[in-house]
Amino acid sequence: MAKVVCVLYDDPIDGFPQSYARDDLPKIDRYPGGQTLPTPKAIDFQPGTLLGSVSGELGLRKYLESLGHTLVVTSDKDGADSVLERELHDAEIVISQPFWPAYLTAERIAKAPKLKLALTAGIGSDHVDLQAAIDSGVTVAEVTYCNSISVAEHVVMMILGLVRNYIPSHQWVVKGGWNIADCVTRSYDVEGMHVGTVAAGRIGLAVLRRLKPFDMHLHYYDRHRLPAEIERELNLHWHPTVEDMVKVCDVVTLNCPLHPETEHMINEPMLKLFKRGAYLVNTARGKLCDRDAIARALEAGQLAGYAGDVWFPQPAPKDHPWRAMPHHGMTPHISGTSLSAQTRYAAGVREILECWFEKRPIRDEYLIVDGGRLAGAGAHSYSAGNATGGSEEAAKFRKAG
Numbered sequence: 299m300a301k302v303v304c305v306l307y308d309d310p311i312d313g314f315p316q317s318y319a320r321d322d323l324p325k326i327d328r329y330p331g332g333q334t335l336p337t338p339k340a341i342d343f344q345p346g347t348l349l350g351s352v353s354g355e356l357g358l359r360k361y362l363e364s365l366g367h368t369l370v371v372t373s374d375k376d377g378a379d380s381v382l383e384r385e386l387h388d389a390e391i392v393i394s395q396p397f398w399p400a401y402l403t404a405e406r407i408a409k410a411p412k413l414k415l416a417l418t419a420g421i422g423s424d425h426v427d428l429q430a431a432i433d434s435g436v437t438v439a440e441v442t443y444c445n446s447i448s449v450a451e452h453v454v455m456m457i458l459g460l461v462r463n464y465i466p467s468h469q470w471v472v473k474g475g476w477n478i479a480d481c482v483t484r485s486y487d488v489e490g491m492h493v494g495t496v497a498a499g500r501i502g503l504a505v506l507r508r509l510k511p512f513d514m515h516l517h518y519y520d521r522h523r524l525p526a527e528i529e530r531e532l533n534l535h536w537h538p539t540v541e542d543m544v545k546v547c548d549v550v551t552l553n554c555p556l557h558p559e560t561e562h563m564i565n566e567p568m569l570k571l572f573k574r575g576a577y578l579v580n581t582a583r584g585k586l587c588d589r590d591a592i593a594r595a596l597e598a599g600q601l602a603g604y605a606g607d608v609w610f611p612q613p614a615p616k617d618h619p620w621r622a623m624p625h626h627g628m629t630p631h632i633s634g635t636s637l638s639a640q641t642r643y644a645a646g647v648r649e650i651l652e653c654w655f656e657k658r659p660i661r662d663e664y665l666i667v668d669g670g671r672l673a674g675a676g677a678h679s680y681s682a683g684n685a686t687g688g689s690e691e692a693a694k695f696r697k698a699g
């Protein structure tokens with residue numbers, strides 16, 4: 299029988315919800331492009347409820363215990379004395395979410411000799427040292443597409459929020475003011491602006507599609523070019539390098555995975571190529587950017603605004619400079635964990651576990667590493683190597699209280 303360790307974020311501070319703002323979720327059968335939503339044989343949760351926090355348990359306890367497996371659920375994931383670290387020695391499966399990542403470094407993988415499956419309840423498995431997983435024969439899988447549209451919606455919201463100066467304007471109202479001039483001295487229209495995405499995968503393309511009706515000029519950089527008919531349909535301008543694209547964009551959004559090729563892609567020299575007053579929205583991964591270079595670019599006015607929900611490490615220590623830098627619209631890592639998204643990724647985790655325990659193949663599109671090599675979606679979008687360096691800093695969040 300297997301021991302499954304599941305690392306989830308904490309419950310709400312005022313307790314696990316007893317009721318919800320809405321009674322149902324829209325019914326969606328397929329993702330754009332035709333991929334089916336998760337197809338587990340059964341689920342043991344109510345769609346639209348909080349599944350991603352500790353008490354929600356991704357709806358897995360009944361299923362796993364009925365098969366005789368052990369399920370340990372914890373939010374205590376950082377530091378040598380954490381529950382995760384203590385439970386690793388005989389864990390066969392570790393499940394975690396990018397929002398509250400169980401960093402599976404090479405050291406931790408070495409401490410888990412029985413580990414066979416690192417399962418990401420969401421998308422993005424950079425919190426696992428993929429090189430160590432390759433070398434140790436650990437399978438890494440994620441629930442591809444489960445929250446790509448959730449994130450695309452968030453990107454559009456953040457672009458509009460920054461360009462139109464929404465958050466500071468809202469704060470004037472809360473403070474009791476009516477300071478129209480204060481609000482609008484940083485407020486513009488997106489119409490006619492040039493927006494570019496680094497990567498036009500599931501999220502990047504969905505962002506472009508959603509921005510088209512705003513009459514923005516659309517640009518992208520990706521290693522693989524989109525089909526010509528999509529470029530024509532959206533009037534897309536492809537750039538051969540990131541450098542080439544950022545020079546002409548008023549708004550840049552990052553939508554590629556974090557792996558050794560993309561780590562710190564947006565650094566001081568790259569930011570110097572941006573138009574003065576550009577906006578940068580990053581809901582992909584914090585480490586795609588050089589943390590301090592972003593803060594300096596905002597202070598100097600090179601960037602007019604920065605927004606996103608991804609940090610490094612996570613949770614971000616209280617003294618992380620992105621909490622205090624000017625003109626930012628940061629949130630904790632939430633864009634891919636709306637209640638709608640949780641329903642899909644909890645079902646996807648269940649599907650993957652059913653396949654695992656029944657010795658059926660996991661869908662190819664869910665695989666990142668398998669059989670000692672990058673596989674499935676991982677072979678297409680990642681490069682081998684490790685992007686977890688520095689993740690031990692996450693322990694500072696709890697230590698600081």
Ligand code: NDP
Pocket residue numbers: 420421422423443445446449496497498499500501502519520521522523553554555556559560581582583607608631632633634635675678679680
């Ligand atoms: P996809 O796999 O559909 O898209 C990723 C794209 O990134 C692919 O088109 C890939 O290009 C491209 N890419 C990979 N490496 C590079 C590179 N070096 N330069 C440029 N492009 C590159 O994934 P999604 O769109 O669904 O998700 C993208 C990322 O967004 C995830 O990996 C994750 O990090 C993040 N994410 C964040 C969430 C959140 O809650 N904030 C939730 C979900 C995802 P190609 O395949 O052509 O090489």
